[in-house]
Each structure stands twice: as structure tokens, then as C-alpha cells.
Amino acid sequence: MLDLIGRYKVIIIMVLMVALPTLSMALSRIVPGRHVVDRAMLMALAPLQAGAHFGVSFIEGFWQDYIALRDLKQENESLRQEISRLRxxxxxxIGVLQENKRLRGLLDFQQQRPELKLQPARVIAREITPYFRVLRVRLDTGDASTPIKPQMAVVSHEGVVGQVIEAYDEYADVMLIADPRSNVDVIDQRTRARGIAIGLGHKRDYEARLSYLLRKDEINEQDQLVTSGKGGIFPQELIVGTITSIDSREYGLNQQATVEPSVDFGRLEEVFIVTGEETAGVRP
Amino acid sequence: MHRLATILVGIVLLLLESLLLDLFGLSLWLPHVASALVVYIALEREMFEGCVEVLGLAWVAELLSGSPPGVYALAVTLLFFGVRLSAVRLSYRAWPVRLGLSVVAALGLHALLLIILLMSGHPTSYVTTFALAGAPSSLAAPLGLVVVWLSLERLDELFKRRKNIFSD
Known part of the structure; x- marks a missing residue:
């Protein structure tokens, strides 16, 4: 019998190979589900699968929680730097845009007043005492033919800034029209009433006082004041400021008013120094 | 012992495949370890030895495949006979031919499964599965064959060396 099996073992196993699955398929139609041997094998394989899954999940978790977190930390740092750089x-x-806007204003001013010889300068410092209203500026481009001198007018596209009080090399100190030492001969643009704008030197603002204005002169709040061209420093028709309040007394020869400068001195960054004027009344 | 070791290595590789599928969902990058095992055994083993190993592996592969009872095992068995028959006429010594055979074997396994399923009254929707997933995934079969071949070849060398030591 064993000899017979040995002789036909290949045929027997081949038959078994086909018969067993076929039988299994046929049996499953009668009795659904796996038989005992299958279930036993599945029970043996399942712990292996679970163990392998646990092992790989552990490695995966370790990777995600530790190794990948290291990358995350680096990524986080990189993103922080990126945010910082973008900010x-x-x-x-924003600074460039604002500067562009200011420079555009200055350019417009230069085009509006072609008769003025203008030397651009940049504000580099402000006063450190509350008593004086002075800016320090640095010339943008050196111009040897027209050296900067005291009493040259300083303007911006918004209006009159002040005058040079000190000049050295490429630097200059500019006294603002809000400084108590400043006197600017002005006229009301609407009524042509004339007066002197004197700086008040207030700590919290840059206001000036309009004095020596005749009582009979008609002025109103919101009237715009411009330079008269008298006094030898400021060219004509430069905007100085706006009348914000009027102190009209019933006695005396003069009336007074408060003037708010048209230039925002707190944000001033670029100015022009008027080095000359091509028409009559040049103020070097 | 050698046969048992082959079956055990095969089981480990099949478990590894199921694990990879579970973790990464390699739907189209299926290594087709079962068909690769069948190819190796069909080409490298003697008939009886190969039949025993395939019988064992087909059973385990079926338990891991989730197929209805008997279906996967029968498909694997028929594939074994098919590869064995083709080896009578063709030479599979060169690696490119072996890799090509692995693709054909994987495709053949899917085709056999489909035929058996349809013949045993299962839904015809398996045809769509075969066309969209089974057949395209056969292209990744060479990956499985390389791993299986190198593993079992190393195992064979190990047993051969051991046999030589004992015979000396």
C-alpha cells in the first residue's frame, strides 16, 4: 500500500491540490463559513498579523511622534523665520510705498514751482528738548555750486517747513515755523490780509500764532495762509497753514488767530531746501 | 524540513504583504507575493516537493486573501500547474524573462480567480474589479518576485550547504 502511494505520490498530491479547494468550495455552499482546520490556522495567523501590525504601528508612531516631530520643529523654526522675513x-x-507717495508729492511740488531751485534733503533727527522746534536734515545729493546757508527756506510738498539755521557739510539744522523764534510774513489767500505767523513752541503740537493782523482785515476760520514773499527768506505763495481759531478783540489795532501748519511735522521725512529763485526776488 | 522552511518563509512574506497593504493601501502596487511564490516553486522545485509547498502556501494565502473558501487556493494551484507546464517549453533562466513571467503569472492568477468566481455563481461585478484593479496591479508583480526569489534562493543555499556538511 505504501509502495503504491510512493509510486503515485505526485499524482495523489496533484489530485489533492485540486480536490481540496474544490471540496472546500462545495462544502461552503452546504455549510457556510470556514471549517475547523481553517479556523485553527486563522487563529494561529491572527496573533502574528496583530503582532506585526503592532510592531509596525509602534515604529510608525515613533516615527511620527519623534522623528517627524524633529522635522516639524525644524519646519516650525523655518516658518517662523519666514514669517519674520515676510513681516x-x-x-x-509699506515704507517704500509711503516714501513713493511722499516723493511723488515732492515731484509734483517741484513741477508746480519750476522757478524754485530746490535741494532735496532727508530728515535724520529731531530736537531733543521741548523748547525748540528744530530738525536735522542731510542733503540727498551734494551740490557744490549752491552751498546751503542759514536763512534758506525749507519746504515740502505740503507747504512751508521752516528755515535753515545752521549748515555744515551735507547736514543742516532747520528751524520749524512752529518754533517760537520763527516769524513768517504771510497773507490770507482769500482776502490777501497780511500778518506774521509766529511759532508757539507748544509741547504737544506745532501751532503758530498769526499776529500783526489789522482788526479791519476780514479773516475766517479755515482760511489758508500763504507766504507773502516779504521778509527775504520765503518765496511767494507757499502754503503755510490754515486758520483754526480767531481771537477778535473789541479794542486795539490788531487781531490774532491760531494757525495750524499745513505740514505734518511729526511725519516729515523729505524736504526741499530752496537754494534760489529764477524770477525776481531771488532768496539765496 | 526544507519544505516546511519554504512554507514558513512564504507565510512570512505573505504576512508582510498583507501588512504593507494594511498600512499603505498599495492597491496598484501589489507585490503579488502569492503568484511570485508559485513562480519560484514551479521553476525551482521538483514536482512532488513543489506540490506539497504550494498546497500549504495556497491554503495560507487563501486565509489571508479573504476569498470564499477554496477559490483562492484553487486559483493558486492551477497557476502552479500552468507555470510548471510552460517551463517544459520555455527557459526562465534570464531575469528579464522571469520578471515578465511574474507579470503574466499575476495576471493569470487574477484571471483564474475571476473565472472561478464567475463559474461558482459570484456576481459579475468582479469583472470590473479585475479590469480596474486586478489586471493593472499585475505590472507591479516583478517587485514581489525579486523579493521572493532572493529570499527563497538564500534559503535553498542554506539548506544545500547544510546537506553538504552532513553528507561530508
Missing amino acids: EERARL
């Missing part, structure tokens, strides 16, 4: 770039771009 800096944004601030710089």
Missing part, C-alpha cells in the same frame, strides 16, 4: 519685507514695502 520685515511687508514693513519695508
Whole structure:
């Protein structure tokens, strides 16, 4: 019998190979589900699968929680730097846009007043005492033919800034029209009433007082004041400021008013120094 | 012992495949370890030895495949006979031919499964599964064959060396 099996073992196993699955298929139609041997094998394999899954999940978890977190930390740091760089770039771009706007205003001013010889300068410092209203500026481009001198007018596209009180090399100190030492001969643009704008030197604002204005002269709040061209420093028709309040007394020869300068001195960054004027009344 | 070791290595590789599928969902990058095992055994083993190993592996592969009872095992068995028959006429010594055979074997396994399923009264929707998933995934079968071949070849060398030591 064993000899017979040995002789036909290949045929027997081949038959078994086909018969067993076929039988299994046929049996499953009669009795659904796996038989005992299958279930036993499945029970043996399941712990292996579970163990392997646990092992790989552990490695995966370790990877995600530790190794990947290291990358996350680096990524986080990189993103922080990126945010910082973008913020800096944004601030710089805003600055460029604002500067562009200011320079455009200055250019417009230069085009509106072609007769004025203008020397651009940049504000680099402000006064450190509350008593004086002075800015320090640095010339943008050196111009040897027209050196900067005291009593040269300083303007911006918004209006009159002040006058040079000191000049050295490429730097100059500019006394603002809000400084108590400043006197600017002005006229009301609407009524042509004339007066002197004197700086008040207030701590919290840059206001000036309009004095030596005749009582009979008609002025109103919101009237715009411009330079008269008299006094030898400021060219004509430069905007000085706006009348904000009037102190009209019933006695005396003069009336007074408060003037708010048209220039926002707190945000001033670029100015022009008027080095000359091509028409009559040149103020070097 | 050698046969048992082959079956055990095969089981480990099949478990590894199921694990990879579970973790990464390699739907189209299926290594087709079962068909690769069948190819190796069909080409490298003697008839009886190969039949015993395939019988064992087909059973385990079926338990891991989730197929209805008997279906996967029968398909694997028929594939074994098919590869064995083709080896009578063709030479599979060169690697490119072996890799090509692995693709054909994987495709053949899917086709056999489909035929058996349809013949045993299962829904015809398996045809769509075969066309969209089974057949395209056969292209990744060479990956499985390389791993299986190198593993079992190393095992064979190990047993051969051991046999030589004992015979000396």
C-alpha cells in the first residue's frame, strides 16, 4: 500500500491540490463559513498579523511622534523665520510705498514751482528738548555750486517747513515755523490780509500764532495762509497753514488767530531746501 | 524540513504583504507575493516537493486573501500547474524573462480567480474589479518576485550547504 502511494505520490498530491479547494468550495455552499482546520490556522495567523501590525504601528508612531516631530520643529523654526522675513519685507514695502507717495508729492511740488531751485534733503533727527522746534536734515545729493546757508527756506510738498539755521557739510539744522523764534510774513489767500505767523513752541503740537493782523482785515476760520514773499527768506505763495481759531478783540489795532501748519511735522521725512529763485526776488 | 522552511518563509512574506497593504493601501502596487511564490516553486522545485509547498502556501494565502473558501487556493494551484507546464517549453533562466513571467503569472492568477468566481455563481461585478484593479496591479508583480526569489534562493543555499556538511 505504501509502495503504491510512493509510486503515485505526485499524482495523489496533484489530485489533492485540486480536490481540496474544490471540496472546500462545495462544502461552503452546504455549510457556510470556514471549517475547523481553517479556523485553527486563522487563529494561529491572527496573533502574528496583530503582532506585526503592532510592531509596525509602534515604529510608525515613533516615527511620527519623534522623528517627524524633529522635522516639524525644524519646519516650525523655518516658518517662523519666514514669517519674520515676510513681516520685515511687508514693513519695508509699506515704507517704500509711503516714501513713493511722499516723493511723488515732492515731484509734483517741484513741477508746480519750476522757478524754485530746490535741494532735496532727508530728515535724520529731531530736537531733543521741548523748547525748540528744530530738525536735522542731510542733503540727498551734494551740490557744490549752491552751498546751503542759514536763512534758506525749507519746504515740502505740503507747504512751508521752516528755515535753515545752521549748515555744515551735507547736514543742516532747520528751524520749524512752529518754533517760537520763527516769524513768517504771510497773507490770507482769500482776502490777501497780511500778518506774521509766529511759532508757539507748544509741547504737544506745532501751532503758530498769526499776529500783526489789522482788526479791519476780514479773516475766517479755515482760511489758508500763504507766504507773502516779504521778509527775504520765503518765496511767494507757499502754503503755510490754515486758520483754526480767531481771537477778535473789541479794542486795539490788531487781531490774532491760531494757525495750524499745513505740514505734518511729526511725519516729515523729505524736504526741499530752496537754494534760489529764477524770477525776481531771488532768496539765496 | 526544507519544505516546511519554504512554507514558513512564504507565510512570512505573505504576512508582510498583507501588512504593507494594511498600512499603505498599495492597491496598484501589489507585490503579488502569492503568484511570485508559485513562480519560484514551479521553476525551482521538483514536482512532488513543489506540490506539497504550494498546497500549504495556497491554503495560507487563501486565509489571508479573504476569498470564499477554496477559490483562492484553487486559483493558486492551477497557476502552479500552468507555470510548471510552460517551463517544459520555455527557459526562465534570464531575469528579464522571469520578471515578465511574474507579470503574466499575476495576471493569470487574477484571471483564474475571476473565472472561478464567475463559474461558482459570484456576481459579475468582479469583472470590473479585475479590469480596474486586478489586471493593472499585475505590472507591479516583478517587485514581489525579486523579493521572493532572493529570499527563497538564500534559503535553498542554506539548506544545500547544510546537506553538504552532513553528507561530508
